[in-house]
Amino acid sequence: MTGYPKRYAIVGTGSRAEMYITATTETFAEYASLVALCDVSQTRMNWYNTQLEKAGLSPRPTYLAADFDR
Secondary structure (H helix, E strand, O other), X not given: OOOOOEEEXXXXXXXXXXXXXXXXXXXXXXXXXXXXXXXXXXXHHHHHHHHHHHOOOOOOXXXXXXXXXX
């Protein structure tokens, strides 16, 4: 297939975000690439980046909701 991996940004890093982060960084990593996190809470984005680092992955750029267009 062409166009893989598809690039994804997670918008909203509440409790449901974990399943999307796991899908893009583990389960479907061959087809998906997590490129950024966006949320109103920098604390939550930092927490997920810490979890990514613990899993041996690099942290992703973070954007506050006001920076959504970026």
